[in-house]
Amino acid sequence: MTTPAAENQPLAEPRQHRPVLVVDFGAQYAQLIARRVREAKVYSEIVPHTATVDEMLAKDPAAIILSGGPSSVYAPGAPVVDPKLFDAGVPVMGICYGFQAMAQALGGEVAETGLSEFGGTDVDVCATGVLLAGTPEHQVAWMSHGDAVRAAPPGFEVLATSAGAPVAAFEDRERRLFGVQWHPEVKHSEHGQAVLEHFLYGGAGLAPDWTADNVVAEQVEAIRAQIGDARVICALSGGVDSAVAAALVQKAVGDQLTCVHVDHGLMRAGEVEQIERDFVAATGVNLVIRHEKERFLAALAGVTDPEQKRKIIGREFIRVFEDAQRDIVAEAGAHGEEVKFLVQGTLYPDVVESGGGEGAANIKSHHNVGGLPDDLTFSLVEPLRTLFKDEVRAVGSELGVPEEIVSRQPFPGPGLGIRIVGEVTEHNLEILRRADAIAREELTRAGLDGEIWQCPVVLLADVRSVGVQGDGRTYGHPIVLRPVSSEDAMTADWTRLPYDVLSVISTRITNEVREINRVTLDVTSKPPGTIEWE
Missing domain, CATH: 3.30.300.10 (GMP Synthetase; Chain A, domain 3)
Incomplete structure (x- = not known):
């Protein structure tokens, strides 16, 4: 959901970090590559392969990784890489399909070898270079290919081979271009993370400075710039995402924030009390709890269809949150204040799945408050929209959010209502x-x-x-x-x-x-x- 005002508001993103762009060629592992880059403490973003070189360079990337994909590089209509990308002076690494597309664009030879490789594959290292430094001469890597690079482009040193890939890894250190046939992002590749880090640190010269404390500092600054002295509200579900988003905004603007927790009677044992006791004690947030168990149970009486349950719970949540919102707005107005902003715990996977994260308008069905009405006039504050789940937990720990909340398992918005097969x-x-x-x-x-x-x-x-x-x-x-x-x-x-x-x-x-x-x-x-x- 996007509010009208939200489209014109600056997003709280840590633009101080130049991104490593992961170009998605349709592989199931594009998000995993981005995660592994983040695990190396380097900021990453995913972009579609349809993005032009100019569009990529407009993001001022620190490096670019070309992901795998299901196509054959020589098949009609297969995605291609514009060769001018490799003349832009940005370090580039190709993985699997991206490796083959790089080789083809730069004058190498890609063809079907007759020996496909899927799963764990023996790789022989013939030159360590930057990419394979410190890794063993013989190692197991995770392959998934039918085509292979037969000849490296001019100027490239061949680093590794396998039975089905005459050229399984190469690099041109002078131009800072690198590639591997296998998937280093997959845990089954024995030295995969090391290979990625060698590219990031040695090949691209990046520093491992994407850390929880830096994220907190940058987001606090961005939130203050966005909100100013206005009031802001947050629907606090008790889950990790909304709790950490609220804690970040609380750290940034203090008592300008009011959180609303709707107790629909569908929480697990002790969770409402935990929110009221532990979260408030740790953050000092202003918290309003609406106890609405009877309302929700009455609406769910006699209902057994799971989709109908979800719709009823979502509808009632909206109505209760609207009531709380009106009360907060009325109270703020009595003091001459205006409530302009709504906090949401949108995460980076939500952004990617909603259309690539090219702006707030791409956020459609991914939100934490159960489906707020389209005519809601608040602007969105989404301080977690650049983060994966594990990063959210790390930021929560940095902020002092109680461990019981930070380490909490994902819990559905409809709560126990959809864990009862039958009537609630x-x-x-x-x-x-x-x-x-x-x-x-x-x-x-x-x-x-x-x-x-x-x-x-x-x-x-x-x-x-x-x-x-x-x-x-x-x-x-x-x-x-x-x-x-x-x-x-x-x-x-x-x-x-x-x-x-x-x-x-x-x-x-x-x-x-x-x-x-x-x-x-x-x-x-x-x-x-x-x-x-x-």
Whole structure:
């Protein structure tokens, strides 16, 4: 959603950092490359391959990385690289398809070798150069190609070969042009991060200065410049993104910020109290809590369809937030102040998925407040829109946001309402809260929080099965544990939890939550399943 005024407002972006541009040729790993560059403490942005050289250079890039892609460079209509990019004086690195496109544009030879390479591949290093310095002579790298570079362009030194790639890596140090056939951004490439860092530090001469403390300082300055002395409001869900965004704005403008938390009765055990107690204590933010459980439960009565649940929860949230907003505006107006700004916890993946991040108008469905009305006249403040999730957590820690919030697993806006398969009632919510609290407690006790992206606990309220509890027959509900591992939630795999931990969780839930007589484990990846059940 974009408000009318937001389109004309400066975005709070750390323009002090010249970006490393990752040119996306349609690879599934473009975001992963950008993340790995960030992990090297260097700022990166993703641009589409349709961007012209002039458009790329207008961003004043410190370096450019050409990503992989599904095409063959010699196929009709395949994306190409304008050769003038390599004469711009900007360091460039090609990866996989980008490597082949670079070779072709500069006069090398790319062809089908007859030996495709997919997955872990043995690579032989014949010259270390800048790119492969300090890496072993024989190493395993992650390949995904049918074509290969047969001959390097004039002026390039061949650094590595493989069975299916006569030229698997090359560089022209004088022109600061580099490339590899494999995917260094993938963890399966044994020395992939080192290769990327050699390009960034040695090839491009960049400093590792994209750090949490620098991000905080730059964003605070940008937020102050954007907001001035106006009032600003934030919908505080209790999740990581909205909490860190609020903490940044609070640090920048202090009591000009008012946060609103809508307690819809669908939160997990203790979370509303945690927001009210810990977050306020850590940040000093002005917090308004609207307790609206009865309103939401009344609206959800008798509803079992998951999409209808989402729409009802979103609608009611909007109405409650509008009421709170009017109260804040009225109070501010009584003191001669104007509320001009709305804080949103938009992240960089949201920007990319919404159209590449070329401005606020690209932000459509990605927002944290559940779907605010189109005629809302606030301007947006999006202090996290250049950050990935792990960076948001690091910034939150830098700001002193409580660890319980910073390390919190992603939690859906509709809350437990979409983790109950069946009707959302106070009784069902209480069952789920108790089971969820046990699962979270035992996972934390086992030290597994860092290995799990998210562990939804799902109540199958519409399902009953026969069980035996206390020597008596029961007819109770099953609970589903859904532990998953992921980097960005676009894809995920189920987490292989230790059997002894699963046993403790199952025993405790069936002993302490009498309505539950079965605990099951969801072992489905994404795709084909989603992380949440509804």
